[in-house]
Amino acid sequence: xxxxxxxAKRAGxxxxxxxxxLNHYPNVSAKTREKVNAAxxxxxxxxxxxxxxxxxxxxxxxxxxLDMDKHAQSVDEIPMQYIIGAINKAKELxxxxxxxxxxxxxxxxxxxxxxxxxxxxxxGLIICGLSKHDKAIYKLVKSGKxxxxxxxxxGVDANTSSVxxxxxxxxxxxxxxxxxxxxxxxxxxxxxxxxxxVSEERLKGIRQLADELGLTVFIRTGNFSELEARKLTMQYxxxxxxxxxxxxxxxxxxxxxxxxxxxxRPVCGFDGVSLMGYAGKQMHTVKQDxxxxxxxxxxxxxxxxxxxxxxxxxxxxxxxxxxYLDVIS
Amino acid sequence: xxxxxxxAKRAGxxxxxxxxxLNHYPNVSAKTREKVNAAxxxxxxxxxxxxxxxxxxxxxxxxxxLDMDKHAQSVDEIPMQYIIGAINKAKELxxxxxxxxxxxxxxxxxxxxxxxxxxxxxxGLIICGLSKHDKAIYKLVKSGKxxxxxxxxxGVDANTSSVxxxxxxxxxxxxxxxxxxxxxxxxxxxxxxxxxxVSEERLKGIRQLADELGLTVFIRTGNFSELEARKLTMQYxxxxxxxxxxxxxxxxxxxxxxxxxxxxRPVCGFDGVSLMGYAGKQMHTVKQDxxxxxxxxxxxxxxxxxxxxxxxxxxxxxxxxxxYLDVIS
DNA sequence: CGTTTTCAGGAAAACGTTTTCTTAATGATA
DNA sequence: TATCATTAAGAAAACGTTTTCCTGAAAACG
Numbered sequence: 001x002x003x004x005x006x007x008a009k010r011a012g013x014x015x016x017x018x019x020x021x022l023n024h025y026p027n028v029s030a031k032t033r034e035k036v037n038a039a040x041x042x043x044x045x046x047x048x049x050x051x052x053x054x055x056x057x058x059x060x061x062x063x064x065x066l067d068m069d070k071h072a073q074s075v076d077e078i079p080m081q082y083i084i085g086a087i088n089k090a091k092e093l094x095x096x097x098x099x100x101x102x103x104x105x106x107x108x109x110x111x112x113x114x115x116x117x118x119x120x121x122x123x124g125l126i127i128c129g130l131s132k133h134d135k136a137i138y139k140l141v142k143s144g145k146x147x148x149x150x151x152x153x154x155g156v157d158a159n160t161s162s163v164x165x166x167x168x169x170x171x172x173x174x175x176x177x178x179x180x181x182x183x184x185x186x187x188x189x190x191x192x193x194x195x196x197x198v199s200e201e202r203l204k205g206i207r208q209l210a211d212e213l214g215l216t217v218f219i220r221t222g223n224f225s226e227l228e229a230r231k232l233t234m235q236y237x238x239x240x241x242x243x244x245x246x247x248x249x250x251x252x253x254x255x256x257x258x259x260x261x262x263x264x265r266p267v268c269g270f271d272g273v274s275l276m277g278y279a280g281k282q283m284h285t286v287k288q289d290x291x292x293x294x295x296x297x298x299x300x301x302x303x304x305x306x307x308x309x310x311x312x313x314x315x316x317x318x319x320x321x322x323x324y325l326d327v328i329s
Numbered sequence: 330x331x332x333x334x335x336x337a338k339r340a341g342x343x344x345x346x347x348x349x350x351l352n353h354y355p356n357v358s359a360k361t362r363e364k365v366n367a368a369x370x371x372x373x374x375x376x377x378x379x380x381x382x383x384x385x386x387x388x389x390x391x392x393x394x395l396d397m398d399k400h401a402q403s404v405d406e407i408p409m410q411y412i413i414g415a416i417n418k419a420k421e422l423x424x425x426x427x428x429x430x431x432x433x434x435x436x437x438x439x440x441x442x443x444x445x446x447x448x449x450x451x452x453g454l455i456i457c458g459l460s461k462h463d464k465a466i467y468k469l470v471k472s473g474k475x476x477x478x479x480x481x482x483x484g485v486d487a488n489t490s491s492v493x494x495x496x497x498x499x500x501x502x503x504x505x506x507x508x509x510x511x512x513x514x515x516x517x518x519x520x521x522x523x524x525x526x527v528s529e530e531r532l533k534g535i536r537q538l539a540d541e542l543g544l545t546v547f548i549r550t551g552n553f554s555e556l557e558a559r560k561l562t563m564q565y566x567x568x569x570x571x572x573x574x575x576x577x578x579x580x581x582x583x584x585x586x587x588x589x590x591x592x593x594r595p596v597c598g599f600d601g602v603s604l605m606g607y608a609g610k611q612m613h614t615v616k617q618d619x620x621x622x623x624x625x626x627x628x629x630x631x632x633x634x635x636x637x638x639x640x641x642x643x644x645x646x647x648x649x650x651x652x653y654l655d656v657i658s
Numbered sequence: 659c660g661t662t663t664t665c666a667g668g669a670a671a672a673c674g675t676t677t678t679c680t681t682a683a684t685g686a687t688a
Numbered sequence: 689t690a691t692c693a694t695t696a697a698g699a700a701a702a703c704g705t706t707t708t709c710c711t712g713a714a715a716a717c718g
Contacts, residue, residue: 003674014698019676027696046447050388051674054379054703068413080409084397087429096449099426100416118375120425332704343668348706356666380704383673 002043011039022047049096059121062090062301063099064294066128076249077273078290082128082151085294093302110139118145124301126151126294129198147304149297152198154312161300161310163293165317167198170286171205171270174319175244178268178284179213184241187215190222190229190254192246202246202270222250229253237265244268248285255283272320287318331372340368351376378425388450391419391630392428393623395457405578406602407619411457411480414620418627427627439468447474453630455480455623458527476633478626482526483641490639492626494646496527499615500534500599503648504573507597507613508542513571516544519551519558519583521575531575531599551579558582559589566594573597577614584612601649616647 004022008015013032020028021036028036039045053059064086066079083100090098099122103109117125125148127137134153141148141156148160155162179187189206192199203219210217218236222229222245229250234257237243242265243258245251251269258265272287293315300313333351337344342361349357350365357365368374382388393415395408412429419427428451432438446454454477459466463482470477470485477489484491508516518535521528532548539546547565551558551574558579563586566572572587572594574580580598587594601616622644629642 001674005674015675016677016699017697020697023676029696032697046444048383048450048674049448050379050383050450051703052676054377054383054705055674055676057676057703059379077406077409080406080412083409083412083429084431087431097426097428100412100429102413102416115375119378121377121379330704334704344705345669345707346667349667352706358666361666377704380673381706383675384704384706386673386706 002045006043007039007045011035059123060096061122062095062124063101063122064126065101068102081290082294085291086298089295089298110136114143124305126297149301151297155310158309163297163313165288165315167201168205170317171202172209174284174286175209182242182266186241187217188236188240188243189217189219190232190245190250191219192224194221226253230257233257242266247271248273283322287320331374335372336368336374340364388452389425390451391424391453392430392451393455394430396459397431410619411623414623415627418624422631439465443472453634455626478630480626484639487638490629492622492642494617494644496530497534499646500531501538503613503615504538511571511595515570516546517565517569517572518546518548519561519574519579520548521553523550555582559586562586571595575599577602612651616649
């Protein structure tokens with residue numbers, strides 16, 4: 001392996017001078033810089049980031065923490081969008097590596113996680129989709145050993161930022177459009193998780209709308225599960241005008257139930273996953289750009305790592321209507 | 330940061346002794362080991378993998394190379410399955426990190442990629458779904474700077490292994506079952522890519538079956554594109570008995586076309602992606618366990634990194650029939 | 659009991675950088 | 689011309705490990 005030492009020898013300068021050239025220090029004469037760069041070129045020198053990290057104590061390593069079931073048969077495209085967005089942005093910013101980390105995060109393993117991140121010299125965490133009520137995450141973030149950005153959860157301290165859309169507003173908007181268009185008055189709302197930050201926000205949106213328009217909204221919790229939404233729809237849809245779900249996946253469950261029951265009710269979703277295209281029903285929903293959200297989180301993390309303090313970033317959302325696809329007769 | 334030095338001091342031993350304990354060397358007495366472990370515990374010492382890597386020249390870093398469009402709206406779940414399988418296995422084997430790397434791999438950027446991997450001290454590559462005819466990959470692997478495992482492409486040298494199912498056999502088997510069951514004689518076969526390894530193999534399987542059963546098979550190339558398959562089906566399906574596609578995604582395209590044309594033809598797919606469940610038609614297909622395939626690739630890479638030489642690993646496949654889902658009326 | 663073997667444990671170099679401090683040379687100022 | 693400020697460049701320590709080599713003591717052997 002050709003090292004900075006070889007370059008120095010070749011260029012007839014000191015090691016420190018080569019390092020200065022590498023790191024674009026100002027106090028190097030043009031002539032010397034020239035010589036060094038020539039030597040680098042000739043020897044095909046590639047700086048060793050491991051040595052650099054050890055010496056400078058800056059690794060530029062980020063971990064993207066996804067809370068997924070290990071054996072997920074993931075029909076769910078959201079994690080992939082997060083990964084794509086985060087990795088591309090990290091590369092752009094010269095943050096060397098994004099570690100993706102799947103786990104069932106449980107309280108008992110937090111210490112293990114901290115040790116793992118520490119041993120890997122990870123400087124920043126991007127944590128996706130975990131509520132602030134999740135003790136494990138709280139502990140992880142509160143350990144103070146890492147800068148963190150939370151996606152879809154509110155920040156917890158000055159070392160922490162959060163990135164998410166305005167869920168309450170988005171839910172309000174899409175539901176309003178949906179309700180006015182379909183003329184519905186009695187709604188079945190299938191919410192996400194009890195105590196989940198995102199779920200609570202969306203619920204706020206619905207409640208606001210209900211107040212404003214004087215709607216009757218019957219609320220049940222679907223745990224973001226297709227099956228659960230299906231059951232709830234079976235049970236409660238009959239005497240309602242329409243169904244609003246806190247996620248597209250649950251909306252699919254609802255649609256399946258409606259078909260089973262052989263009744264028609266308009267359905268409104270949330271997320272705008274492209275999978276919906278294959279489910280084939282026309283539907284109002286909120287489109288989130290998960291890839292941009294993750295990219296924003298990486299950018300924000302890089303800010304935090306430069307010593308700035310935490311803040312809350314609201315990403316834009318879009319109201320869309322999934323198009324009717326002809327694969328469904 | 331508490332270092333091995335602190336531990337040594339606390340335990341009243343030399344640094345090298347602590348290192349020996351850490352790495353489970355045999356020549357350390359039980360008593361000393363005890364003392365050291367106690368000190369580690371008391372100080373909450375976590376070994377620094379960066380320093381370790383620098384010193385030992387072993388990073389245990391792997392890169393999972395996925396050739397994806399940067400902005401893919403990825404309905405495609407296969408990359409995610411690769412990632413899940415690879416990361417989990419890597420963690421299990423103590424291979425520190427999996428870098429996931431998205432790129433449009435083009436010949437011009439190969440040198441850049443090599444430099445990037447080198448600077449990151451990456452020791453092994455897992456390269457997914459690229460044909461051996463792809464010059465970029467060939468160059469990358471042939472650079473000899475990394476141990477590589479190719480998924481869905483044949484190995485190229487002694488430093489390289491390959492992992493894939495027996496595509497010819499799988500295509501033969503699923504098509505045979507499909508053809509016999511549906512009694513088809515005149516088949517439209519929509520192949521994958523020209524010169525793609527996987528595509529060619531599957532084509533072999535179809536040809537063998539055609540010979541054996543005396544079928545008439547009309548072959549067109551769909552480039553693994555839903556849209557392309559749809560067009561080809563439009564154009565050629567009318568006077569055929571059935572359609573066999575080299576991927577599920579193309580099968581979906583074919584089904585859409587059949588619906589447009591308002592004719593019925595049985596369709597056979599390949600891959601077994603769970604997305605198919607949402608497309609809703611009953612269909613024969615080959616199920617690949619992409620997660621296990623990636624896990625196998627990591628395991629194999631670890632073997633290569635220990636100095637073993639390259640080989641070809643055939644993973645099992647399964648013939649399945651996607652169940653009729655009631656979301657489709 | 660003396661000699662050889664075995665082995666636990668320590669000292670120190672090495673890995674490839676960064677960074678601080680120092681030095682020498684140049685140019686500016688009085 | 690003498691003094692001071694400025695700056696380019698080098699020397700060397702430091703980062704936290706691993707690993708090789710060495711030492712001394714205990715164990716084994718005759």
